[in-house]
Amino acid sequence: MKEYIIIGNGVAAAGCIEGIRSVEKDSHITVISEENRPVYCRPLISYYLEGKTDLEKMKYRPDSFYEENGCSVIYGQKAEKINTEAKKVTLTDGSELPYDAVCVAAGSSPFVPPFEGLDTVEKKFSFMTIDDTLALEASLSKDARVLIVGAGLIGLKCAEGIADRVKSITVCDLATRVLSSIMDDECAAIMQRKLESCGISFLLGDSAASFEGNVAHMKSGVSVEFDVLVLAVGVRANTSLVKEAGGEVNRGIVVNNRMETSLDSIYAAGDCSEGFDMSFGQNRVLAILPNAYMQGHCAGVNMAGSEAVFDNAIPMNSIGFFGLHAMTAGSYFGSESGGELYEEKGENSIKRLFSKDGYLTGFMIIGDVKCAGIYTSLIREQIPLDSVDYGLLKKNPSLAPFSQTYRSNKLGGVL
Amino acid sequence: MKKVYADERWCLGCHLCEYNCAFANSGMKDMVKALKDKTIYPRIRVEDTGKITYAVNCRHCDDPLCVKSCISGALSRGEDGVMRIDHNKCVGCLTCILVCPYGAVSQGENGVVQKCELCLANSCGSPACVEGCPNKALIYEEK
Numbered sequence: 001m002k003e004y005i006i007i008g009n010g011v012a013a014a015g016c017i018e019g020i021r022s023v024e025k026d027s028h029i030t031v032i033s034e035e036n037r038p039v040y041c042r043p044l045i046s047y048y049l050e051g052k053t054d055l056e057k058m059k060y061r062p063d064s065f066y067e068e069n070g071c072s073v074i075y076g077q078k079a080e081k082i083n084t085e086a087k088k089v090t091l092t093d094g095s096e097l098p099y100d101a102v103c104v105a106a107g108s109s110p111f112v113p114p115f116e117g118l119d120t121v122e123k124k125f126s127f128m129t130i131d132d133t134l135a136l137e138a139s140l141s142k143d144a145r146v147l148i149v150g151a152g153l154i155g156l157k158c159a160e161g162i163a164d165r166v167k168s169i170t171v172c173d174l175a176t177r178v179l180s181s182i183m184d185d186e187c188a189a190i191m192q193r194k195l196e197s198c199g200i201s202f203l204l205g206d207s208a209a210s211f212e213g214n215v216a217h218m219k220s221g222v223s224v225e226f227d228v229l230v231l232a233v234g235v236r237a238n239t240s241l242v243k244e245a246g247g248e249v250n251r252g253i254v255v256n257n258r259m260e261t262s263l264d265s266i267y268a269a270g271d272c273s274e275g276f277d278m279s280f281g282q283n284r285v286l287a288i289l290p291n292a293y294m295q296g297h298c299a300g301v302n303m304a305g306s307e308a309v310f311d312n313a314i315p316m317n318s319i320g321f322f323g324l325h326a327m328t329a330g331s332y333f334g335s336e337s338g339g340e341l342y343e344e345k346g347e348n349s350i351k352r353l354f355s356k357d358g359y360l361t362g363f364m365i366i367g368d369v370k371c372a373g374i375y376t377s378l379i380r381e382q383i384p385l386d387s388v389d390y391g392l393l394k395k396n397p398s399l400a401p402f403s404q405t406y407r408s409n410k411l412g413g414v415l
Numbered sequence: 416m417k418k419v420y421a422d423e424r425w426c427l428g429c430h431l432c433e434y435n436c437a438f439a440n441s442g443m444k445d446m447v448k449a450l451k452d453k454t455i456y457p458r459i460r461v462e463d464t465g466k467i468t469y470a471v472n473c474r475h476c477d478d479p480l481c482v483k484s485c486i487s488g489a490l491s492r493g494e495d496g497v498m499r500i501d502h503n504k505c506v507g508c509l510t511c512i513l514v515c516p517y518g519a520v521s522q523g524e525n526g527v528v529q530k531c532e533l534c535l536a537n538s539c540g541s542p543a544c545v546e547g548c549p550n551k552a553l554i555y556e557e558k
Contacts, residue, residue: 015483041486041487041488043486043508044486044487044506047487047506052506052507053487053504053506057487057503057504058487059488060488061488289484289486289510290480290483290484290510290514293483293484294483297483316513316514317513318508318509318510318512318513319508320507320508320509325509327509327512327513329513369509369512369513370512370518370521371512371518372512372513373480373511373512373513373514373515373516373517373518373520374516374517374518376513376514376516377516381516392464397518398462398471398518399462399469399471399517399518400462400464400467404423404467407423407469408423410474410516410517411420411421411423411469411471411474411517412418412420412421412474412558
């Protein structure tokens with residue numbers, strides 16, 4: 001019987017299990033789970049703090065998932081080493097597991113800069129796991145002043161999640177705008193205004209230089225007093241296993257469009273991997289949940305001996321704060337690199353569609369996000385804009401601007 | 416599996432499918448009480464360019480991007496091929512709307528997402544949009 005090992009127990013691992021089982025049901029799968037929990041929806045931790053979900057509902061799959069899919073899960077241990085010659089994975093307790101194929105779905109870890117005096121801060125938390133979340137929750141109170149370092153997706157979702165449970169929230173970031181990895185200045189300003197209107201304060205273009213107990217000394221010279229510190233500076237892909245085994249690693253574990261690493265029978269998927277971003281034309285770490293599932297599934301199908309290719313990954317995010325929704329996808333090319341921009345603006349809404357060489361490459365939409373997936377499909381399916389009525393489509397996403405044949409294929413009507 | 420198919424040659428653009436959908440999923444017995452003077456949240460949408468009209472609802476894709484992208488595990492594909500959403504698990508992140516190539520997923524009245532589930536679990540039992548279509552522009556069949 002074939003032995004498959006999945007290192008990690010997040011959504012990429014679940015995708016991998018489902019990918020393997022879509023091909024065959026006769027092998028044995030071992031999942032190595034550092035966290036003592038079955039797979040859960042990591043992006044829901046802020047919704048948990050907000051009271052919109054609970055630990056039971058956060059389970060990504062039913063309790064019967066592993067058993068039904070012929071998986072053993074080893075909880076509370078890490079994979080310490082992959083021996084590619086002996087085809088064995090070594091665990092924390094020294095035991096060795098033989099494999100026919102491995103999927104490294106080890107995720108990412110919070111990056112904590114070496115702030116001076118960080119060890120003097122009593123209540124400090126990362127915001128990645130349920131354990132982080134429960135620890136943070138235990139320190140929340142109506143008179144707590146919270147400082148969040150990092151105005152990216154993680155830091156801001158954390159702010160939203162705890163907004164009603166604390167006295168005040170200040171978010172600082174070295175970047176001069178919020179959500180700097182996915183939005184430009186103008187879009188970020190709309191989101192920042194919304195967050196500020198809900199009581200969140202910002203210190204942008206500034207970051208902590210050092211900590212002294214309950215005081216953060218900022219680079220600008222300002223001092224911020226706080227009771228609770230959340231560190232959401234960023235994450236780093238967990239690449240060391242593959243790197244130490246001699247595999248190719250950049251920012252993430254380099255994979256091809258079959259999710260194969262440079263090592264024989266070793267695959268990688270999810271936040272630890274670096275695959276091709278078709279909207280950008282280069283490899284990138286795309287640490288988003290849809291990508292993790294699709295990469296994991298693709299890896300699983302290939303591990304089980306069938307053929308799958310995942311070649312249309314793009315960055316994409318749907319994110320809302322206090323009821324204001326934003327969606328971003330793809331890559332943005334300015335006019336200096338041949339890009340074209342279509343733009344609509346309202347007071348608290350914006351739509352920016354970026355195109356280049358006759359194809360849509362990316363968008364940012366805040367406010368009315370209805371049917372935005374039609375734009376996403378235009379990017380992922382590389383539909384030439386001259387094959388649709390782009391004049392109509394850019395104003396209103398619908399299937400009407402597509403050819404009757406395309407529409408008929410999609411909707412199944414008879415031509 | 417049986418799916419709803421739209422034929423734009425016969426669609427009159429009357430929007431009755433939207434009303435029948437909203438009523439079938441309202442859980443109420445009286446259509447007037449369910450819909451009159453209310454904003455309706457149908458799971459089928461008529462697109463009308465002035466020249467052509469047709470209805471769009473979930474295609475129950477073989478490769479469901481919505482299910483693969485769902486961050487809360489709320490969307491799933493049943494063994495019968497029907498894509499369903501667990502409204503209790505959905506947190507309204509709208510990632511499914513970001514990825515659905517048809518614009519067939521929408522936000523319901525309470526902020527969580529809704530989509531066509533072929534009326535299999537509501538009082539209608541089979542697609543209300545098809546039953547009520549006056550010009551047979553919607554059909555429910557296995558292709």
